[in-house]
Amino acid sequence: MAAHIDPRLLRAFVAVAEDLHFSRAAARLYVAQQALSRDVRRLERELGTELFVRTTRQVTLTPDGDRLLPHARRVLAAQDDLLAAFASGQARPLLVDLNSPGLVTGRRVLHRARELAPDCELMARYESGLTGAAAELLAGRLDASFGRFAGLDPALRSGLEQQPVRYEPMAVVLPEDHPLAALPQVPLAALAGETVYAGAGNPRTLEWTDLARRLFDGRGIRLAPPLPLAVGDEEFERIMAKTRHPVLAVVDFPAMPRTVRRPLVDPVPLSPVSLVWRKGLVHPGLDALRRATTELARTQGWLRRPGRAWVSTADADVMDAPG
Incomplete structure:
Protein backbone atom coordinates (compact mmCIF):
# COMPACT_ATOMS: atom_id res chain seq x y z
CA MET A 1 0.00 0.00 0.00
CA ALA A 2 1.18 3.55 -0.70
CA ALA A 3 2.88 5.30 2.21
CA HIS A 4 1.14 8.57 1.30
CA ILE A 5 -2.37 9.17 -0.06
CA ASP A 6 -3.02 12.38 -1.99
CA PRO A 7 -5.95 14.20 -0.30
CA ARG A 8 -7.33 14.95 -3.77
CA LEU A 9 -7.94 11.23 -4.26
CA LEU A 10 -9.76 11.03 -0.94
CA ARG A 11 -11.89 14.03 -1.88
CA ALA A 12 -12.84 12.31 -5.14
CA PHE A 13 -13.72 9.13 -3.26
CA VAL A 14 -15.88 10.95 -0.68
CA ALA A 15 -17.76 12.88 -3.36
CA VAL A 16 -18.65 9.67 -5.23
CA ALA A 17 -19.45 7.85 -1.98
CA GLU A 18 -21.87 10.59 -0.96
CA ASP A 19 -23.57 10.98 -4.35
CA LEU A 20 -23.20 7.37 -5.56
CA HIS A 21 -23.07 8.93 -9.01
CA PHE A 22 -19.86 9.82 -10.86
CA SER A 23 -21.19 12.64 -13.05
CA ARG A 24 -22.91 14.44 -10.14
CA ALA A 25 -19.79 14.08 -8.00
CA ALA A 26 -17.63 15.45 -10.83
CA ALA A 27 -19.92 18.48 -11.20
CA ARG A 28 -19.71 19.11 -7.45
CA LEU A 29 -15.89 19.08 -7.58
CA TYR A 30 -15.69 21.11 -10.82
CA VAL A 31 -13.71 18.39 -12.58
CA ALA A 32 -14.31 16.27 -15.65
CA GLN A 33 -15.97 12.91 -14.97
CA GLN A 34 -13.07 11.13 -16.70
CA ALA A 35 -10.57 12.81 -14.34
CA LEU A 36 -12.68 11.89 -11.31
CA SER A 37 -12.86 8.26 -12.43
CA ARG A 38 -9.08 8.20 -12.88
CA ASP A 39 -8.57 9.53 -9.35
CA VAL A 40 -10.87 6.88 -7.87
CA ARG A 41 -9.12 4.11 -9.81
CA ARG A 42 -5.74 5.41 -8.67
CA LEU A 43 -6.89 5.41 -5.04
CA GLU A 44 -8.11 1.83 -5.44
CA ARG A 45 -4.73 0.81 -6.86
CA GLU A 46 -2.84 2.53 -4.04
CA LEU A 47 -5.01 0.93 -1.36
CA GLY A 48 -5.04 -2.40 -3.13
CA THR A 49 -8.79 -2.84 -2.92
CA GLU A 50 -12.02 -2.13 -4.79
CA LEU A 51 -14.03 0.72 -3.26
CA PHE A 52 -17.10 0.77 -5.52
CA VAL A 53 -19.23 -1.72 -7.39
CA ARG A 54 -20.09 -0.09 -10.70
CA THR A 55 -22.88 -1.27 -12.97
CA THR A 56 -24.69 0.44 -15.83
CA ARG A 57 -27.53 1.29 -13.44
CA GLN A 58 -25.93 2.14 -10.13
CA VAL A 59 -22.82 2.72 -8.04
CA THR A 60 -22.54 1.19 -4.57
CA LEU A 61 -19.84 1.07 -1.91
CA THR A 62 -17.98 -2.17 -1.25
CA PRO A 63 -17.32 -3.18 2.38
CA ASP A 64 -13.83 -1.66 2.07
CA GLY A 65 -15.38 1.50 0.69
CA ASP A 66 -17.68 1.66 3.72
CA ARG A 67 -14.68 1.14 5.98
CA LEU A 68 -12.67 3.89 4.29
CA LEU A 69 -15.38 6.57 4.25
CA PRO A 70 -15.22 7.77 7.89
CA HIS A 71 -11.40 7.79 7.82
CA ALA A 72 -11.39 9.81 4.57
CA ARG A 73 -13.87 12.31 6.01
CA ARG A 74 -11.71 12.84 9.09
CA VAL A 75 -8.58 13.37 6.99
CA LEU A 76 -10.32 15.92 4.75
CA ALA A 77 -11.88 17.71 7.71
CA ALA A 78 -8.43 18.03 9.29
CA GLN A 79 -7.02 19.38 6.03
CA ASP A 80 -9.87 21.90 5.73
CA ASP A 81 -9.28 23.02 9.32
CA LEU A 82 -5.59 23.47 8.59
CA LEU A 83 -6.26 25.54 5.49
CA ALA A 84 -8.87 27.62 7.28
CA ALA A 85 -6.45 28.36 10.12
CA PHE A 86 -3.99 29.90 7.70
CA ALA A 87 -6.51 31.35 5.27
CA SER A 88 -8.84 33.21 7.63
CA GLY A 89 -8.00 36.87 7.61
CA GLN A 90 -4.29 36.37 7.06
CA ALA A 91 -4.07 34.46 3.75
CA ARG A 92 -1.30 35.90 1.65
CA PRO A 93 -2.16 36.96 -1.89
CA LEU A 94 -1.79 34.34 -4.61
CA LEU A 95 0.57 35.73 -7.27
CA VAL A 96 -0.67 34.75 -10.74
CA ASP A 97 1.46 35.39 -13.82
CA LEU A 98 -0.54 36.24 -16.96
CA ASN A 99 2.55 36.52 -19.22
CA SER A 100 1.41 39.74 -20.93
CA PRO A 101 -1.35 42.29 -20.17
CA GLY A 102 -3.09 41.80 -23.51
CA LEU A 103 -3.48 38.01 -23.53
CA VAL A 104 -7.00 36.70 -22.97
CA THR A 105 -6.91 33.11 -21.73
CA GLY A 106 -5.11 33.54 -18.40
CA ARG A 107 -6.98 36.75 -17.67
CA ARG A 108 -10.37 35.05 -18.14
CA VAL A 109 -9.36 32.21 -15.83
CA LEU A 110 -8.14 34.69 -13.21
CA HIS A 111 -11.32 36.79 -13.39
CA ARG A 112 -13.52 33.70 -13.00
CA ALA A 113 -11.39 32.46 -10.09
CA ARG A 114 -11.91 35.79 -8.35
CA GLU A 115 -15.66 35.32 -8.74
CA LEU A 116 -15.47 31.80 -7.33
CA ALA A 117 -13.33 32.84 -4.35
CA PRO A 118 -14.19 36.48 -3.58
CA ASP A 119 -12.44 36.35 -0.19
CA CYS A 120 -9.11 35.40 -1.76
CA GLU A 121 -6.68 37.97 -3.07
CA LEU A 122 -5.41 36.85 -6.48
CA MET A 123 -2.90 39.33 -7.82
CA ALA A 124 -1.78 39.46 -11.46
CA ARG A 125 1.86 39.56 -12.48
CA TYR A 126 3.41 39.74 -15.96
CA GLU A 127 6.58 37.70 -16.52
CA SER A 128 6.52 37.60 -20.37
CA GLY A 129 6.81 33.82 -20.86
CA LEU A 130 6.47 30.53 -19.02
CA THR A 131 10.21 29.81 -19.10
CA GLY A 132 10.81 33.08 -17.28
CA ALA A 133 7.98 32.40 -14.86
CA ALA A 134 9.04 28.80 -14.09
CA ALA A 135 12.15 29.82 -12.18
CA GLU A 136 10.07 32.29 -10.18
CA LEU A 137 7.50 29.59 -9.42
CA LEU A 138 10.15 27.19 -8.16
CA ALA A 139 11.70 29.94 -6.02
CA GLY A 140 8.32 30.77 -4.46
CA ARG A 141 8.25 34.30 -5.87
CA LEU A 142 5.25 33.38 -8.06
CA ASP A 143 2.46 30.91 -7.38
CA ALA A 144 0.88 30.16 -10.76
CA SER A 145 1.40 30.93 -14.42
CA PHE A 146 0.06 30.00 -17.84
CA GLY A 147 1.82 28.65 -20.89
CA ARG A 148 3.23 25.76 -22.86
CA PHE A 149 4.29 23.19 -20.25
CA ALA A 150 5.87 20.78 -22.76
CA GLY A 151 8.28 23.54 -23.82
CA LEU A 152 9.92 23.75 -20.40
CA ASP A 153 13.20 22.06 -19.59
CA PRO A 154 12.52 18.71 -17.86
CA ALA A 155 14.44 19.93 -14.80
CA LEU A 156 11.92 22.76 -14.43
CA ARG A 157 8.91 20.55 -15.13
CA SER A 158 9.92 18.11 -12.39
CA GLY A 159 9.14 20.68 -9.71
CA LEU A 160 5.86 21.86 -11.22
CA GLU A 161 2.34 20.62 -11.85
CA GLN A 162 -0.02 21.56 -14.66
CA GLN A 163 -3.65 21.45 -15.70
CA PRO A 164 -4.58 21.85 -19.40
CA VAL A 165 -6.56 25.02 -20.09
CA ARG A 166 -6.85 25.62 -23.80
CA TYR A 167 -5.65 24.92 -27.29
CA GLU A 168 -5.30 28.49 -28.63
CA PRO A 169 -5.53 28.85 -32.43
CA LEU A 191 4.30 31.78 -45.27
CA ALA A 192 6.87 29.69 -47.16
CA GLY A 193 9.87 31.90 -47.88
CA GLU A 194 8.94 34.37 -45.11
CA THR A 195 11.07 35.14 -42.07
CA VAL A 196 8.76 35.11 -39.04
CA TYR A 197 9.58 36.44 -35.59
CA ALA A 198 8.82 34.05 -32.69
CA GLY A 199 10.78 35.39 -29.75
CA ALA A 200 14.22 34.02 -30.69
CA GLY A 201 16.78 35.45 -28.29
CA ASN A 202 14.28 36.11 -25.49
CA PRO A 203 15.32 33.84 -22.59
CA ARG A 204 11.87 34.15 -20.99
CA THR A 205 9.97 32.70 -23.97
CA LEU A 206 12.07 29.71 -25.01
CA GLU A 207 8.96 27.49 -25.01
CA TRP A 208 7.32 29.73 -27.65
CA THR A 209 10.37 29.78 -29.91
CA ASP A 210 10.58 25.98 -29.66
CA LEU A 211 6.94 25.67 -30.70
CA ALA A 212 7.60 27.89 -33.72
CA ARG A 213 10.56 25.73 -34.79
CA ARG A 214 8.37 22.63 -34.65
CA LEU A 215 5.64 24.37 -36.66
CA PHE A 216 7.99 25.84 -39.30
CA ASP A 217 9.99 22.63 -39.80
CA GLY A 218 9.58 21.33 -43.35
CA ARG A 219 7.34 24.24 -44.44
CA GLY A 220 10.02 26.58 -45.77
CA ILE A 221 9.32 29.21 -43.09
CA ARG A 222 12.41 30.83 -41.58
CA LEU A 223 12.66 31.69 -37.91
CA ALA A 224 13.75 35.31 -37.48
CA PRO A 225 17.16 35.58 -35.79
CA PRO A 226 17.48 36.94 -32.25
CA LEU A 227 16.66 40.61 -31.86
CA PRO A 228 17.48 43.06 -29.07
CA LEU A 229 15.29 42.19 -26.09
CA ALA A 230 12.45 44.71 -26.13
CA VAL A 231 11.00 45.57 -22.73
CA GLY A 232 7.45 46.92 -22.87
CA ASP A 233 4.85 47.12 -25.63
CA GLU A 234 6.18 50.37 -27.08
CA GLU A 235 9.68 49.02 -27.60
CA PHE A 236 8.37 45.74 -29.01
CA GLU A 237 6.19 47.59 -31.53
CA ARG A 238 9.13 49.82 -32.53
CA ILE A 239 11.43 46.84 -33.15
CA MET A 240 8.75 45.02 -35.15
CA ALA A 241 8.07 48.10 -37.26
CA LYS A 242 11.79 48.40 -37.95
CA THR A 243 12.32 44.79 -39.03
CA ARG A 244 8.90 44.38 -40.71
CA HIS A 245 8.95 40.66 -39.93
CA PRO A 246 5.61 38.89 -39.58
CA VAL A 247 5.10 37.88 -35.95
CA LEU A 248 3.84 34.48 -34.85
CA ALA A 249 1.02 35.01 -32.34
CA VAL A 250 -2.34 33.64 -31.18
CA VAL A 251 -5.76 34.78 -32.36
CA ASP A 252 -6.31 36.84 -29.18
CA PHE A 253 -2.98 38.66 -29.45
CA PRO A 254 -3.56 42.40 -28.77
CA ALA A 255 -3.65 44.78 -31.72
CA MET A 256 -0.45 46.61 -32.68
CA PRO A 257 -0.36 49.92 -34.58
CA ARG A 258 -0.09 49.67 -38.38
CA THR A 259 -0.49 45.88 -38.36
CA VAL A 260 -3.23 43.33 -38.99
CA ARG A 261 -3.72 40.00 -37.26
CA ARG A 262 -4.76 37.04 -39.39
CA PRO A 263 -5.61 33.50 -38.22
CA LEU A 264 -3.46 30.70 -39.62
CA VAL A 265 -5.23 27.83 -41.41
CA ASP A 266 -4.69 24.69 -43.49
CA PRO A 267 -4.01 23.32 -40.90
CA VAL A 268 -4.95 25.46 -37.89
CA PRO A 269 -1.86 25.39 -35.63
CA LEU A 270 -2.73 25.19 -31.94
CA SER A 271 -0.76 26.66 -29.07
CA PRO A 272 -1.31 24.61 -25.87
CA VAL A 273 -1.90 26.54 -22.66
CA SER A 274 -1.72 25.00 -19.19
CA LEU A 275 -2.21 26.39 -15.73
CA VAL A 276 1.14 25.73 -14.02
CA TRP A 277 2.00 25.85 -10.32
CA ARG A 278 4.66 24.69 -7.89
CA LYS A 279 4.35 21.12 -6.62
CA GLY A 280 2.99 20.98 -3.10
CA LEU A 281 1.39 24.44 -3.21
CA VAL A 282 -1.73 24.62 -1.05
CA HIS A 283 -3.81 27.80 -1.27
CA PRO A 284 -7.56 28.42 -1.64
CA GLY A 285 -6.77 30.74 -4.54
CA LEU A 286 -5.12 27.89 -6.43
CA ASP A 287 -8.22 25.76 -5.83
CA ALA A 288 -10.29 28.58 -7.34
CA LEU A 289 -7.97 28.83 -10.35
CA ARG A 290 -8.27 25.09 -10.98
CA ARG A 291 -12.06 25.20 -10.68
CA ALA A 292 -12.20 28.18 -13.05
CA THR A 293 -9.93 26.35 -15.51
CA THR A 294 -12.15 23.26 -15.49
CA GLU A 295 -15.32 25.32 -15.90
CA LEU A 296 -14.09 27.53 -18.74
CA ALA A 297 -12.44 24.67 -20.62
CA ARG A 298 -15.77 22.84 -20.54
CA THR A 299 -18.15 25.73 -21.29
CA GLN A 300 -15.95 27.39 -23.92
CA GLY A 301 -14.78 24.17 -25.59
CA TRP A 302 -11.20 25.28 -25.10
CA LEU A 303 -9.74 21.78 -25.22
CA ARG A 304 -11.51 20.71 -28.40
CA ARG A 305 -9.34 20.54 -31.50
CA PRO A 306 -10.63 21.62 -34.90
CA GLY A 307 -10.93 18.84 -37.46
CA ARG A 308 -7.93 20.06 -39.44
CA ALA A 309 -5.47 21.15 -36.79
CA TRP A 310 -1.77 20.89 -36.03
CA VAL A 311 -0.50 20.04 -32.54
CA SER A 312 3.07 19.00 -31.83
CA THR A 313 3.46 15.45 -30.55
CA ALA A 314 5.22 16.66 -27.39
CA ASP A 315 2.32 18.95 -26.56
CA ALA A 316 -0.36 16.37 -27.26
CA ASP A 317 1.40 13.96 -24.89
CA VAL A 318 1.31 16.55 -22.09
CA MET A 319 -2.18 17.89 -22.70
CA ASP A 320 -3.74 14.43 -23.02
CA ALA A 321 -1.87 12.84 -20.10
CA PRO A 322 -4.04 11.56 -17.22
CA GLY A 323 -4.43 14.30 -14.62
Whole structure:
Protein backbone atom coordinates (compact mmCIF):
# COMPACT_ATOMS: atom_id res chain seq x y z
CA MET A 1 0.00 0.00 0.00
CA ALA A 2 1.18 3.55 -0.70
CA ALA A 3 2.88 5.30 2.21
CA HIS A 4 1.14 8.57 1.30
CA ILE A 5 -2.37 9.17 -0.06
CA ASP A 6 -3.02 12.38 -1.99
CA PRO A 7 -5.95 14.20 -0.30
CA ARG A 8 -7.33 14.95 -3.77
CA LEU A 9 -7.94 11.23 -4.26
CA LEU A 10 -9.76 11.03 -0.94
CA ARG A 11 -11.89 14.03 -1.88
CA ALA A 12 -12.84 12.31 -5.14
CA PHE A 13 -13.72 9.13 -3.26
CA VAL A 14 -15.88 10.95 -0.68
CA ALA A 15 -17.76 12.88 -3.36
CA VAL A 16 -18.65 9.67 -5.23
CA ALA A 17 -19.45 7.85 -1.98
CA GLU A 18 -21.87 10.59 -0.96
CA ASP A 19 -23.57 10.98 -4.35
CA LEU A 20 -23.20 7.37 -5.56
CA HIS A 21 -23.07 8.93 -9.01
CA PHE A 22 -19.86 9.82 -10.86
CA SER A 23 -21.19 12.64 -13.05
CA ARG A 24 -22.91 14.44 -10.14
CA ALA A 25 -19.79 14.08 -8.00
CA ALA A 26 -17.63 15.45 -10.83
CA ALA A 27 -19.92 18.48 -11.20
CA ARG A 28 -19.71 19.11 -7.45
CA LEU A 29 -15.89 19.08 -7.58
CA TYR A 30 -15.69 21.11 -10.82
CA VAL A 31 -13.71 18.39 -12.58
CA ALA A 32 -14.31 16.27 -15.65
CA GLN A 33 -15.97 12.91 -14.97
CA GLN A 34 -13.07 11.13 -16.70
CA ALA A 35 -10.57 12.81 -14.34
CA LEU A 36 -12.68 11.89 -11.31
CA SER A 37 -12.86 8.26 -12.43
CA ARG A 38 -9.08 8.20 -12.88
CA ASP A 39 -8.57 9.53 -9.35
CA VAL A 40 -10.87 6.88 -7.87
CA ARG A 41 -9.12 4.11 -9.81
CA ARG A 42 -5.74 5.41 -8.67
CA LEU A 43 -6.89 5.41 -5.04
CA GLU A 44 -8.11 1.83 -5.44
CA ARG A 45 -4.73 0.81 -6.86
CA GLU A 46 -2.84 2.53 -4.04
CA LEU A 47 -5.01 0.93 -1.36
CA GLY A 48 -5.04 -2.40 -3.13
CA THR A 49 -8.79 -2.84 -2.92
CA GLU A 50 -12.02 -2.13 -4.79
CA LEU A 51 -14.03 0.72 -3.26
CA PHE A 52 -17.10 0.77 -5.52
CA VAL A 53 -19.23 -1.72 -7.39
CA ARG A 54 -20.09 -0.09 -10.70
CA THR A 55 -22.88 -1.27 -12.97
CA THR A 56 -24.69 0.44 -15.83
CA ARG A 57 -27.53 1.29 -13.44
CA GLN A 58 -25.93 2.14 -10.13
CA VAL A 59 -22.82 2.72 -8.04
CA THR A 60 -22.54 1.19 -4.57
CA LEU A 61 -19.84 1.07 -1.91
CA THR A 62 -17.98 -2.17 -1.25
CA PRO A 63 -17.32 -3.18 2.38
CA ASP A 64 -13.83 -1.66 2.07
CA GLY A 65 -15.38 1.50 0.69
CA ASP A 66 -17.68 1.66 3.72
CA ARG A 67 -14.68 1.14 5.98
CA LEU A 68 -12.67 3.89 4.29
CA LEU A 69 -15.38 6.57 4.25
CA PRO A 70 -15.22 7.77 7.89
CA HIS A 71 -11.40 7.79 7.82
CA ALA A 72 -11.39 9.81 4.57
CA ARG A 73 -13.87 12.31 6.01
CA ARG A 74 -11.71 12.84 9.09
CA VAL A 75 -8.58 13.37 6.99
CA LEU A 76 -10.32 15.92 4.75
CA ALA A 77 -11.88 17.71 7.71
CA ALA A 78 -8.43 18.03 9.29
CA GLN A 79 -7.02 19.38 6.03
CA ASP A 80 -9.87 21.90 5.73
CA ASP A 81 -9.28 23.02 9.32
CA LEU A 82 -5.59 23.47 8.59
CA LEU A 83 -6.26 25.54 5.49
CA ALA A 84 -8.87 27.62 7.28
CA ALA A 85 -6.45 28.36 10.12
CA PHE A 86 -3.99 29.90 7.70
CA ALA A 87 -6.51 31.35 5.27
CA SER A 88 -8.84 33.21 7.63
CA GLY A 89 -8.00 36.87 7.61
CA GLN A 90 -4.29 36.37 7.06
CA ALA A 91 -4.07 34.46 3.75
CA ARG A 92 -1.30 35.90 1.65
CA PRO A 93 -2.16 36.96 -1.89
CA LEU A 94 -1.79 34.34 -4.61
CA LEU A 95 0.57 35.73 -7.27
CA VAL A 96 -0.67 34.75 -10.74
CA ASP A 97 1.46 35.39 -13.82
CA LEU A 98 -0.54 36.24 -16.96
CA ASN A 99 2.55 36.52 -19.22
CA SER A 100 1.41 39.74 -20.93
CA PRO A 101 -1.35 42.29 -20.17
CA GLY A 102 -3.09 41.80 -23.51
CA LEU A 103 -3.48 38.01 -23.53
CA VAL A 104 -7.00 36.70 -22.97
CA THR A 105 -6.91 33.11 -21.73
CA GLY A 106 -5.11 33.54 -18.40
CA ARG A 107 -6.98 36.75 -17.67
CA ARG A 108 -10.37 35.05 -18.14
CA VAL A 109 -9.36 32.21 -15.83
CA LEU A 110 -8.14 34.69 -13.21
CA HIS A 111 -11.32 36.79 -13.39
CA ARG A 112 -13.52 33.70 -13.00
CA ALA A 113 -11.39 32.46 -10.09
CA ARG A 114 -11.91 35.79 -8.35
CA GLU A 115 -15.66 35.32 -8.74
CA LEU A 116 -15.47 31.80 -7.33
CA ALA A 117 -13.33 32.84 -4.35
CA PRO A 118 -14.19 36.48 -3.58
CA ASP A 119 -12.44 36.35 -0.19
CA CYS A 120 -9.11 35.40 -1.76
CA GLU A 121 -6.68 37.97 -3.07
CA LEU A 122 -5.41 36.85 -6.48
CA MET A 123 -2.90 39.33 -7.82
CA ALA A 124 -1.78 39.46 -11.46
CA ARG A 125 1.86 39.56 -12.48
CA TYR A 126 3.41 39.74 -15.96
CA GLU A 127 6.58 37.70 -16.52
CA SER A 128 6.52 37.60 -20.37
CA GLY A 129 6.81 33.82 -20.86
CA LEU A 130 6.47 30.53 -19.02
CA THR A 131 10.21 29.81 -19.10
CA GLY A 132 10.81 33.08 -17.28
CA ALA A 133 7.98 32.40 -14.86
CA ALA A 134 9.04 28.80 -14.09
CA ALA A 135 12.15 29.82 -12.18
CA GLU A 136 10.07 32.29 -10.18
CA LEU A 137 7.50 29.59 -9.42
CA LEU A 138 10.15 27.19 -8.16
CA ALA A 139 11.70 29.94 -6.02
CA GLY A 140 8.32 30.77 -4.46
CA ARG A 141 8.25 34.30 -5.87
CA LEU A 142 5.25 33.38 -8.06
CA ASP A 143 2.46 30.91 -7.38
CA ALA A 144 0.88 30.16 -10.76
CA SER A 145 1.40 30.93 -14.42
CA PHE A 146 0.06 30.00 -17.84
CA GLY A 147 1.82 28.65 -20.89
CA ARG A 148 3.23 25.76 -22.86
CA PHE A 149 4.29 23.19 -20.25
CA ALA A 150 5.87 20.78 -22.76
CA GLY A 151 8.28 23.54 -23.82
CA LEU A 152 9.92 23.75 -20.40
CA ASP A 153 13.20 22.06 -19.59
CA PRO A 154 12.52 18.71 -17.86
CA ALA A 155 14.44 19.93 -14.80
CA LEU A 156 11.92 22.76 -14.43
CA ARG A 157 8.91 20.55 -15.13
CA SER A 158 9.92 18.11 -12.39
CA GLY A 159 9.14 20.68 -9.71
CA LEU A 160 5.86 21.86 -11.22
CA GLU A 161 2.34 20.62 -11.85
CA GLN A 162 -0.02 21.56 -14.66
CA GLN A 163 -3.65 21.45 -15.70
CA PRO A 164 -4.58 21.85 -19.40
CA VAL A 165 -6.56 25.02 -20.09
CA ARG A 166 -6.85 25.62 -23.80
CA TYR A 167 -5.65 24.92 -27.29
CA GLU A 168 -5.30 28.49 -28.63
CA PRO A 169 -5.53 28.85 -32.43
CA MET A 170 -2.44 30.60 -33.73
CA ALA A 171 -2.22 33.67 -35.94
CA VAL A 172 0.29 35.86 -37.70
CA VAL A 173 0.66 39.63 -37.21
CA LEU A 174 1.57 41.36 -40.48
CA PRO A 175 2.48 44.92 -41.48
CA GLU A 176 -0.74 46.38 -42.86
CA ASP A 177 0.82 46.75 -46.33
CA HIS A 178 2.17 43.17 -46.44
CA PRO A 179 0.89 41.18 -49.46
CA LEU A 180 -0.71 38.58 -47.16
CA ALA A 181 -2.56 41.25 -45.15
CA ALA A 182 -5.35 41.31 -47.74
CA LEU A 183 -6.30 37.72 -46.91
CA PRO A 184 -8.93 37.08 -44.21
CA GLN A 185 -6.98 33.95 -43.20
CA VAL A 186 -3.40 32.99 -43.99
CA PRO A 187 -2.68 29.40 -45.07
CA LEU A 188 0.52 28.11 -43.52
CA ALA A 189 1.84 27.33 -47.00
CA ALA A 190 1.59 31.04 -47.86
CA LEU A 191 4.30 31.78 -45.27
CA ALA A 192 6.87 29.69 -47.16
CA GLY A 193 9.87 31.90 -47.88
CA GLU A 194 8.94 34.37 -45.11
CA THR A 195 11.07 35.14 -42.07
CA VAL A 196 8.76 35.11 -39.04
CA TYR A 197 9.58 36.44 -35.59
CA ALA A 198 8.82 34.05 -32.69
CA GLY A 199 10.78 35.39 -29.75
CA ALA A 200 14.22 34.02 -30.69
CA GLY A 201 16.78 35.45 -28.29
CA ASN A 202 14.28 36.11 -25.49
CA PRO A 203 15.32 33.84 -22.59
CA ARG A 204 11.87 34.15 -20.99
CA THR A 205 9.97 32.70 -23.97
CA LEU A 206 12.07 29.71 -25.01
CA GLU A 207 8.96 27.49 -25.01
CA TRP A 208 7.32 29.73 -27.65
CA THR A 209 10.37 29.78 -29.91
CA ASP A 210 10.58 25.98 -29.66
CA LEU A 211 6.94 25.67 -30.70
CA ALA A 212 7.60 27.89 -33.72
CA ARG A 213 10.56 25.73 -34.79
CA ARG A 214 8.37 22.63 -34.65
CA LEU A 215 5.64 24.37 -36.66
CA PHE A 216 7.99 25.84 -39.30
CA ASP A 217 9.99 22.63 -39.80
CA GLY A 218 9.58 21.33 -43.35
CA ARG A 219 7.34 24.24 -44.44
CA GLY A 220 10.02 26.58 -45.77
CA ILE A 221 9.32 29.21 -43.09
CA ARG A 222 12.41 30.83 -41.58
CA LEU A 223 12.66 31.69 -37.91
CA ALA A 224 13.75 35.31 -37.48
CA PRO A 225 17.16 35.58 -35.79
CA PRO A 226 17.48 36.94 -32.25
CA LEU A 227 16.66 40.61 -31.86
CA PRO A 228 17.48 43.06 -29.07
CA LEU A 229 15.29 42.19 -26.09
CA ALA A 230 12.45 44.71 -26.13
CA VAL A 231 11.00 45.57 -22.73
CA GLY A 232 7.45 46.92 -22.87
CA ASP A 233 4.85 47.12 -25.63
CA GLU A 234 6.18 50.37 -27.08
CA GLU A 235 9.68 49.02 -27.60
CA PHE A 236 8.37 45.74 -29.01
CA GLU A 237 6.19 47.59 -31.53
CA ARG A 238 9.13 49.82 -32.53
CA ILE A 239 11.43 46.84 -33.15
CA MET A 240 8.75 45.02 -35.15
CA ALA A 241 8.07 48.10 -37.26
CA LYS A 242 11.79 48.40 -37.95
CA THR A 243 12.32 44.79 -39.03
CA ARG A 244 8.90 44.38 -40.71
CA HIS A 245 8.95 40.66 -39.93
CA PRO A 246 5.61 38.89 -39.58
CA VAL A 247 5.10 37.88 -35.95
CA LEU A 248 3.84 34.48 -34.85
CA ALA A 249 1.02 35.01 -32.34
CA VAL A 250 -2.34 33.64 -31.18
CA VAL A 251 -5.76 34.78 -32.36
CA ASP A 252 -6.31 36.84 -29.18
CA PHE A 253 -2.98 38.66 -29.45
CA PRO A 254 -3.56 42.40 -28.77
CA ALA A 255 -3.65 44.78 -31.72
CA MET A 256 -0.45 46.61 -32.68
CA PRO A 257 -0.36 49.92 -34.58
CA ARG A 258 -0.09 49.67 -38.38
CA THR A 259 -0.49 45.88 -38.36
CA VAL A 260 -3.23 43.33 -38.99
CA ARG A 261 -3.72 40.00 -37.26
CA ARG A 262 -4.76 37.04 -39.39
CA PRO A 263 -5.61 33.50 -38.22
CA LEU A 264 -3.46 30.70 -39.62
CA VAL A 265 -5.23 27.83 -41.41
CA ASP A 266 -4.69 24.69 -43.49
CA PRO A 267 -4.01 23.32 -40.90
CA VAL A 268 -4.95 25.46 -37.89
CA PRO A 269 -1.86 25.39 -35.63
CA LEU A 270 -2.73 25.19 -31.94
CA SER A 271 -0.76 26.66 -29.07
CA PRO A 272 -1.31 24.61 -25.87
CA VAL A 273 -1.90 26.54 -22.66
CA SER A 274 -1.72 25.00 -19.19
CA LEU A 275 -2.21 26.39 -15.73
CA VAL A 276 1.14 25.73 -14.02
CA TRP A 277 2.00 25.85 -10.32
CA ARG A 278 4.66 24.69 -7.89
CA LYS A 279 4.35 21.12 -6.62
CA GLY A 280 2.99 20.98 -3.10
CA LEU A 281 1.39 24.44 -3.21
CA VAL A 282 -1.73 24.62 -1.05
CA HIS A 283 -3.81 27.80 -1.27
CA PRO A 284 -7.56 28.42 -1.64
CA GLY A 285 -6.77 30.74 -4.54
CA LEU A 286 -5.12 27.89 -6.43
CA ASP A 287 -8.22 25.76 -5.83
CA ALA A 288 -10.29 28.58 -7.34
CA LEU A 289 -7.97 28.83 -10.35
CA ARG A 290 -8.27 25.09 -10.98
CA ARG A 291 -12.06 25.20 -10.68
CA ALA A 292 -12.20 28.18 -13.05
CA THR A 293 -9.93 26.35 -15.51
CA THR A 294 -12.15 23.26 -15.49
CA GLU A 295 -15.32 25.32 -15.90
CA LEU A 296 -14.09 27.53 -18.74
CA ALA A 297 -12.44 24.67 -20.62
CA ARG A 298 -15.77 22.84 -20.54
CA THR A 299 -18.15 25.73 -21.29
CA GLN A 300 -15.95 27.39 -23.92
CA GLY A 301 -14.78 24.17 -25.59
CA TRP A 302 -11.20 25.28 -25.10
CA LEU A 303 -9.74 21.78 -25.22
CA ARG A 304 -11.51 20.71 -28.40
CA ARG A 305 -9.34 20.54 -31.50
CA PRO A 306 -10.63 21.62 -34.90
CA GLY A 307 -10.93 18.84 -37.46
CA ARG A 308 -7.93 20.06 -39.44
CA ALA A 309 -5.47 21.15 -36.79
CA TRP A 310 -1.77 20.89 -36.03
CA VAL A 311 -0.50 20.04 -32.54
CA SER A 312 3.07 19.00 -31.83
CA THR A 313 3.46 15.45 -30.55
CA ALA A 314 5.22 16.66 -27.39
CA ASP A 315 2.32 18.95 -26.56
CA ALA A 316 -0.36 16.37 -27.26
CA ASP A 317 1.40 13.96 -24.89
CA VAL A 318 1.31 16.55 -22.09
CA MET A 319 -2.18 17.89 -22.70
CA ASP A 320 -3.74 14.43 -23.02
CA ALA A 321 -1.87 12.84 -20.10
CA PRO A 322 -4.04 11.56 -17.22
CA GLY A 323 -4.43 14.30 -14.62
